[in-house]
Amino acid sequence: MTTDQENKGQDLSELNDNVARIEELSQRLANIMAHRKTVRPSLQAPGQEFYVKTAGSVWADMMANPSKMIEHQVSFWGKTLEHAMEAQAALAAGDFKAPEDPGPKDRRFSNPLWDTHPYYNYVKQQYQIASQTMEDALKDVEGLDDEGTKRMKFFTQQIMDMMSPTNFLATNPDAMERAVETKGQSLVQGLENLVADLEANDGELLVKLVDESAFEVGKNIATTPGQVVFRNRMMELIQYAPSTEKVHETPLIIFPPWINKFYILDLKEQNSLIKWIVDQGYTLFVVSWVNPDASYADVGMGDYIEDGYLAAMREVKAITKQKKVNVVGYCIAGTTLSLTLSLMKKHGDKSVNSATFFTTLTDFSDQGEVGVFLDDDFVDGIEEEVTENGYLDSFFMSRTFSFLRPRDLIYGPAINSYMLGKTPPAFDLLYWNGDSTNLPAKMAVEYLRGLCQNNSFATDGFDLLGERLSIKDVDIPLCAVACETDHIAAWKASYDGIRKMGSKDKTFIVSQSGHIAGIVNPPSKKKYGHYTNEDWPESSGDWMAGATFNEGSWWGRWGAWLAKRSGKHIDAREVGDSSHKPLAPAPGTYVVAKPNV
Template sequence: MTTEDAPGDATGAAQEANLDKMTANLARVEELSQRLIQALSSRKPPNTQLNGPDAELFTRAATSYWSEMMQNPARLFEAQVEYWGQSVKHFMEAQQALVGGEPQEEDGPEDRRFSNPLWKTHPYFNLVKRQYQLNAEAIRKAVEEAEDLDDKDRRRLNYFARQIVDMLSPTNFLGTNPDALEKAVATEGESLVRGLENLVADLEANDGEMLVRLADDSAFELGRNVGASEGSVVYRNRMFELIQYAPTTDEVHATPLLIFPPWINKFYIMDLKPENSLIKWITEQGYTLFVVSWVNPGPEYRDVGMDTYVEEGFLEAIRVVREITGQKQVNAVGYCIGGTTLNLTLALMKHRGDKSVKSATFFTALTDFGDQGEFTPFLQDDFVEGIEAEVEEFGVLRSFIMSRTMSFLRSKDLIYGPAVRSYMMGETPPAFDLLFWNGDGTNLPARMTMEYLRWLCQQNRFATEGVELCGERLHVGDVEVPVCAVSCETDHIAPWKDCYRGVQQMGAKQKTFIVSQSGHIAGIINPPSKKKYGHYTNTSLSGDASAWMEKAKFHEGSWWPRWEKWLRRRSGKMVPARIPGDSGYPELCPAPGTYVVNKPSV
């Protein structure tokens, strides 16, 4: 072979390699397409009531909008002239940029979806972005100016309008996403094939339902690198496993601490890794710690209600902890719905004359649901009736329904952003423990779901006339043990002002209220070592929430040490550390137990 032949041979070899790669990719696409069809065919018929509001909402909105426009046609004319004027302006500026090559003037606030420089410098992408932003603003104004809607309808319409706007973002489509197009070119289409693989894998994992993975599940194993604090399951019934954690100090406070996490999620949010583990930190402060790990229910739990959680869950766990430790009282903690139900339990205990709980701590726990906030779209009769049909069919509220609902509250971050990275960019989801936990959901029993939604969320009985449970009428004012409540400043699930209103109504003489910076999870899982989020305190709970915050004192750093100081005063003398299990309650298995990993068939 001569030197003159070498370039041609190299080119031919490269072309042959590219052809082989294309052939292999086409074969992968064909196989994936078959799997995609198979996955979609396994999808259960959709519950249309859970996919959007009833037609009456849109009818009322349209009637309100056109009624206003008929009475004031100048407003419609002005809005249309402004919209089309801006559209023409954007088009003309794009034409000028094509000729002159000058970047377009930037409008509006920064949006991280449009961080690629091409959104600013390329006439096509810049026009697409600016027109999308104009359309989004036009929709927002139309909803805002519908004057005859009540507050609930306006909130719902705002929510659904925002979902449409977020869904139609140009970043969600391959032809208008410069990041995805650049990566497709750079990888010679490999990123698109990997994206299809990710899509098919997600559909197969969720029985044909579209639920994008947020984390790389293969990177985590419960008991190894998440939920790995040393402890033992010392009791089990059909509702929960009770974990007693190994002591890390020679002595512990006499009064044990019992934590009730939510059963909407799993308890190991408090034990993701040693650096931010609330469980590990509590044992290091010298406490005998017990944590409830709730069962992930299947259809056989359809008749389990709120009363079952109180009697067979909360009261039974309190009884067992007292027996194991030989103490007459426990200090109890309730997180989210676990805190709401701890309130119900304490109210019932007051009626029964049961003084087994010395103090109660509530993490982001609602008891007054008078302001439904961001959950307004999901707490109206049409949606709740859809939930009722769902649980009647399956016996449970399936975990993916709850996960999808919560994700839509932050759809840009929890749905569309991850979907773009996974399906259009072909990226593997990150190995992020918090997102792994977020995707590890649980089912909810049918009867409990409807009682919680109807009695508490919709009718707000616990804070008003009282809720009938376990043979008693319970009211938040019945909660009389010393209380420490921790809420989070930017929590969209349990807003701190709503939590504050509930604490105000409690009958306890000793009430401490703390507001942590950040949201529902990060504000609670906020170890002192991180020196990240501060917190607010104010000993006076006499005014409304705004007045409380106005006079509150801000403290740098985590609220954990402040709470521990409060808890220490109610935890008794120091005694020798307790080893998990005893003759009456031997170790059944190591922590984190079996319930946390069990996955029912639905």
């Protein structure tokens, strides 16, 4: 048999194997879609009222300003025809190349064929012309309030991102090139990845962002030494082993958000804030929250305060023999920390010496980008969901946050996985991002209705545990760190809330980057800087205008601030005491436990 015949035989064998594999995967795909979990429509898209109101405003604007509509239409068709004629002229000249491309640069279209190949260039430019026309048409629509306008632009952008030619096999040169290079194997692997993701989420598509097999909590992430020294229904309290001979007298407790797991602060040694704090000579305790199931349906914000915050403070004071502690709250845990401090003020409890807030919202008058999901249409759907099931499945939170950055967290990963057939990267941050948690029914509704929608804490007061809690009650020394490009807790909104607190000793820092990278920003990276300003003008814009930019991480600045409020140095403490025997090595059991759902 000749070499050519052998190659053809091998190619035919590979083709037959791939066809058989596709048939098997197609059967699995049909099966999972036939048994797909039903998701209530109110959690899938804005309510009908939003569409009616938006469409009515657009139509009224068109009737009131017909010239504006005609101008947009003429501009669109003019650009479309001009580009079509340019493409036709380029082909008629006999050169198989695209016309000159003056369009905006977009990293989605980084393959050179988008600029040089007449077919791909034509598709790209037509998409860009249509997208720009949609943006221009919505800029001046009247009849909607600011929130309605923001939602209209957000969901329109979602449609535009979804319709990008990069998202379709026939119009994605990267996918077509790889299919040819791999003799179709990339498409088979992509189908395998698609089916696996659908099966993992009961038929709902949530793109896997990371190679989960590359990480194991407690083995190669979350490895800072410590012990669980207390456990109750709501949390495990971890005390970390000292790494210095001397430590500050006042212990420190970190309350991480319970929407995700605490080890975002302890991913690996090089970027672990937990390890860094321990190395600065602090007795550090971190709360690891339980991942709730339906049995936690009646757990509310008050339970997190009593069995989480207050319980942790009580146990830490007992272990360290101290009357005061310093505390940190991150994101929603910072919001709840402010509620706790208000409650403690009402009760005359002076156990907290100072508080630090990471990316924390306490004034929700500006809800930021996530506000598009906080209108009644979505919140009503969430309330129906948790009333029926007893908890809000982590799937919904993951999907919501993904839609805030769809190009990076949905379409880009989907293209790599399903079209290019690639294995997701081994990236610790993305592993943590996918390891999300459920929310108890009562807590979810209290938070969304009372804090996010009604903004009660920053206005008339938030009723909880028999008290009316107010932002003005937070009057202890505090430091707040917000992030410049945070899409979950906008720094300006964070500033507004911290400014309303009653403390006379306040420090505000704005870190470059976003909700996670701005916080997990070790000094060794020398990557993101931060802004500081000792003044507290009414406007956050004025604060930034008068701020000083500082190179490097904010960690050292905060460490110096905390050191001044942490007492004298004493001999390093042993982990636990006679009444707090080690229950499990860090990172504990709650962080890896699977809820019964």
